[in-house]
Amino acid sequence: MAVPTTPEPAEPPVPVVDMAVNEEEAARTVREACETTGFFYVKNHGIAEDLMNKQFAVAKQFFDLSTEKKETIKVNKYYRGWTPMNDEKLSILGDQKAPDQKEGLYIGREVAEGSEENKLPLHGPNNWPAESLVPGYREAMMNYHQACIDCTRRINRLIALALDLPATFFDDDFTHLIASMRPLHYSAVVSNPEQGIFGAGAHTDYGMLTILATDDKPGLQVLMGGKWVDIPPKEGHLIINLGDMLHRWSNGRFHSGMHRVVIHKGQERYSTAFFAEPNFKTVIAPLPTCVSEANPAKWPPTTSGEYLLSKYGVTHSTYMERQKEKGADQQCTGPAPIAVN
Ligand SMILES: O=C(O)CCC(=O)C(=O)O
Ligand SMILES: [Fe+2]
Numbered sequence: 001m002a003v004p005t006t007p008e009p010a011e012p013p014v015p016v017v018d019m020a021v022n023e024e025e026a027a028r029t030v031r032e033a034c035e036t037t038g039f040f041y042v043k044n045h046g047i048a049e050d051l052m053n054k055q056f057a058v059a060k061q062f063f064d065l066s067t068e069k070k071e072t073i074k075v076n077k078y079y080r081g082w083t084p085m086n087d088e089k090l091s092i093l094g095d096q097k098a099p100d101q102k103e104g105l106y107i108g109r110e111v112a113e114g115s116e117e118n119k120l121p122l123h124g125p126n127n128w129p130a131e132s133l134v135p136g137y138r139e140a141m142m143n144y145h146q147a148c149i150d151c152t153r154r155i156n157r158l159i160a161l162a163l164d165l166p167a168t169f170f171d172d173d174f175t176h177l178i179a180s181m182r183p184l185h186y187s188a189v190v191s192n193p194e195q196g197i198f199g200a201g202a203h204t205d206y207g208m209l210t211i212l213a214t215d216d217k218p219g220l221q222v223l224m225g226g227k228w229v230d231i232p233p234k235e236g237h238l239i240i241n242l243g244d245m246l247h248r249w250s251n252g253r254f255h256s257g258m259h260r261v262v263i264h265k266g267q268e269r270y271s272t273a274f275f276a277e278p279n280f281k282t283v284i285a286p287l288p289t290c291v292s293e294a295n296p297a298k299w300p301p302t303t304s305g306e307y308l309l310s311k312y313g314v315t316h317s318t319y320m321e322r323q324k325e326k327g328a329d330q331q332c333t334g335p336a337p338i339a340v341n
Contacts, residue, residue, distance in 0.1 A: 012041060013229045014222070016237065019154060020044035027161035034162055038242040038255035039222050039231060045238050046154065047147045052213060055144035056270060058137045059183035062129055063103060063270075069133055073105075078124030079180075079312075080106045085187060091201025091260070098197045101189040101263060107141055107181045109149075120280045121309060122178060145181050148211050148274035152177065155209060155240060163250060164289045170278070178207070178277040178308065186219065186269040191262035193228075199261035199269065205243035206311040207277035207304075212239040214271040223258040231259075245277060245307055248299050251290035280305035 017029045017040050033040035062070070067084070075081040083106070086099040111123040118124055128138045153174060160169035186199040199219055214220065214233045221228040222241075231239060247256040263269060278284075285301035 031162035081127030
């Protein structure tokens with residue numbers, strides 16, 4: 001059976017935020033999106049086309065390598081490196097039978113071994129392919145990664161304004177952000193929701209926000225009012241979605257939208273997701289404008305790092321094993337993980 005899709009809408013199903021207009025105006029659109037679907041497009045986002053094209057080009061070159069070569073950088077104890085096809089099963093809805101039909105490569109901020117930050121879980125050196133395997137890979141990815149960090153800081157200003165906070169509100173919490181980027185390659189295996197086959201199963205993202213760049217192939221769908229709605233690629237635009245941490249930080253006011261990827265016939269697909277989370281030790285307690293006597297805190301405080309680790313424990317079964325390998329000195333020392341969502 002063919003994958004059911006919604007017809008291409010005349011208007012995009014989620015708003016477009018023009019980052020070139022004044023911030024107050026842009027923040028109004030951001031607020032509308034964040035209080036409903038948690039998804040929006042951005043245009044005039046400031047990421048140069050050249051950086052975008054280069055990262056897609058090297059991503060493809062890497063994924064085109066033989067399994068043997070890709071295995072030279074299998075994901076390491078810092079959660080950086082290659083994850084093969086069929087490695088994950090993202091759906092949290094119990095509707096997925098086959099694993100995700102995708103491979104990916106985790107890239108983070110470069111943190112030197114032996115440094116103070118390296119004592120924190122998830123903070124360490126990247127796991128790059130040898131320069132001879134994909135010339136220019138590291139440079140193209142690090143340039144794009146930095147551009148996404150800069151873009152995150154600009155979007156954070158709009159999110160702060162949308163929450164009636166000063167535009168600079170989040171700055172101090174993103175000085176040492178956790179910035180995990182993932183070039184992804186979906187195989188041409190056609191998705192079939194009725195048989196539980198997906199490019200990526202239904203999930204919400206974990207953190208503050210995700211910056212998603214996709215090629216020209218459709219595939220991303222967002223659950224809206226009980227229906228899966230296509231979020232088609234739009235040239236020159238990025239797709240932004242909020243994660244569970246911001247949902248919690250905003251005391252439930254901002255939405256973290258459920259989404260998945262369906263692959264259409266013969267349409268191998270490439271995308272690069274950049275996941276931004278606050279500094280590891282940032283306390284996630286309801287933001288001042290999101291809590292009142294009439295609207296008390298729905299969750300106890302946690303920290304960015306603790307929250308993220310509890311989420312990783314849920315979907316990445318191998319994560320805890322890798323943590324053990326790292327040794328007790330690098331375990332997280334924050335409060336014990338608590339139930340979320
Ligand atoms: O590839 C996409 O369009 C979405 C990827 C995604 O949702 C994720 O990696 O969390
Ligand atoms: Fe996602």
